[in-house]
């Protein structure tokens with residue numbers, strides 16, 4: 001069982017344009033989609049599509065349209081009732097695959113909401129093999145919320161605590177790494193790696209060796225494995241002893257929203273099926289690529305993924321983080337989200 005936590009879920013609205021976005025103009029959309037989202041929620045949606053057991057923990061009233069949409073998709077949830085409404089995030093996609101995202105801050109939560117959320121997470125985590133903590137934090141939650149959750153879950157465990165995966169950014173992610181609690185897997189993109197260890201985000205995303213060298217700094221700070229997604233340049237997986245790079249299967253990008261979440265789900269799906277680290281990396285890239293080729297934040301089924309097209313190779317001598325890459329990133333296949 002895999003428990004996901006989305007402290008700041010959203011009702012994602014995707015607007016597909018038939019021509020390039022023109023700021024300041026009125027444009028007619030060719031299609032629109034509304035889907036329940038937020039990073040942990042998307043991981044749960046992708047796990048369900050892959051036939052795995054999951055529960056999505058999130059704040060939100062049972063009658064909130066976002067929770068209603070989640071139930072309609074038959075995603076098992078454990079919610080903490082709050083006074084405010086779940087936020088709405090808007091995505092605009094252009095024909096060349098460019099994805100523009102406008103994310104609301106989310107409802108303000110108080111100390112009682114935070115305590116209730118941690119209680120629900122601790123109780124759900126007792127039957128979990130993995131606990132996935134993903135996304136931004138809404139206003140009012142402590143910046144070290146994720147470190148608090150990890151500590152509470154481990155303290156309450158009466159046997160083997162769940163493995164913990166984290167995919168977040170900014171202050172909450174930095175606070176987790178700096179807390180020294182140590183987690184089993186983190187899934188940054190190039191920008192988030194640069195935020196955490198320094199360096200140039202575009203150069204990291206363009207150069208798998210540079211990304212591996214940045215990821216290794218996170219391993220040294222207590223993250224047992226780092227799955228770094230590099231948009232069109234695939235992904236790297238770095239552990240204390242090894243590093244691999246997987247290339248991205250060729251796709252036509254439709255929407256990159258949730259592609260990173262699908263990558264994480266693909267990694268967990270392969271891990272649950274006993275795959276080697278290389279196999280997990282290939283499945284992560286295949287899930288991310290398949291998601292990027294689908295509309296809105298639609299998640300793929302394993303049958304829609306092509307792990308054999310993601311060629312995996314060991315990375316033996318990572319570039320120095322201070323080196324600059326001359327490779328140009330490939331925006332048309334970016335799976336940053």
Ligand SMILES: O=P(O)(O)OC[C@@]1(O)O[C@H](CO)[C@@H](O)[C@@H]1O
Nearest residue numbers: 037038039089103135136258337
């Ligand atoms: O604002 P956050 O929490 O960082 O990200 C939220 C979000 O952009 O992430 C998902 C895609 O990864 C979307 O479903 C959702 O709108």
